[in-house]
Amino acid sequence: MFKVQIRKKALKSIHKMPLKIQEKMNLLLKDLRNKGPLLANWPNFSNLGENLYHCHLSYKWIACWKHDKNSIIIEVYYAGSRENAPY
Numbered sequence: 001m002f003k004v005q006i007r008k009k010a011l012k013s014i015h016k017m018p019l020k021i022q023e024k025m026n027l028l029l030k031d032l033r034n035k036g037p038l039l040a041n042w043p044n045f046s047n048l049g050e051n052l053y054h055c056h057l058s059y060k061w062i063a064c065w066k067h068d069k070n071s072i073i074i075e076v077y078y079a080g081s082r083e084n085a086p087y
Helices: 010-015 019-035
Strands: 003-006 046-049 052-058 061-067 073-082
Touching: 003 010, 003 019, 010 019, 010 073, 019 061, 019 073
Parallel strands: 003 073
Antiparallel strands: 046 052, 052 061, 061 073
């Protein structure tokens, strides 16, 4: 089991997402807690660099997270539109 932390800015963005996308985000958070940061079964999952990952919640919405090796903490640092993604 992993501990998932969500930055305040990402949490605000999640609350602004359509309800269907919020539900997908909740599923992603559950998978991160139970399976860890490597979620190859999620759409467009990829490694963005050292310890950084992202996936698509839909065509327009994404989530980004980081995980330091040998740690149980996964930090969701971005959740929002693809257009404003930090990569």
